[in-house]
Amino acid sequence: MAEWGYPDIGLYIADCPSAGHDMIALDYRSPGKPTLVHVDQEWGYRITVLASDFETFVAGLVHESEYDADDAAPDPQL
Numbered sequence: 001m002a003e004w005g006y007p008d009i010g011l012y013i014a015d016c017p018s019a020g021h022d023m024i025a026l027d028y029r030s031p032g033k034p035t036l037v038h039v040d041q042e043w044g045y046r047i048t049v050l051a052s053d054f055e056t057f058v059a060g061l062v063h064e065s066e067y068d069a070d071d072a073a074p075d076p077q078l
Helices: 054-059
Strands: 010-015 022-027 035-040 046-051
Touching: 022 046, 035 054, 046 054
Parallel strands: none
Antiparallel strands: 010 022, 022 035, 035 046
């Protein structure tokens, strides 16, 4: 990931559907279990914590049917 400028924080495990401008990583900068983070290239490689650890992240996943697609539709007024 260094060739694209991503910070050396740990292990990058997934890209996002944004054509490679953000990624998911296990952040090993602190002792203990790594946190799961989102790193956004277009916002200066801003790091956002998604979960305190990978196990917590996986336990929080829900099936896509839990979300109403109509609620997620963008507002045409914006």
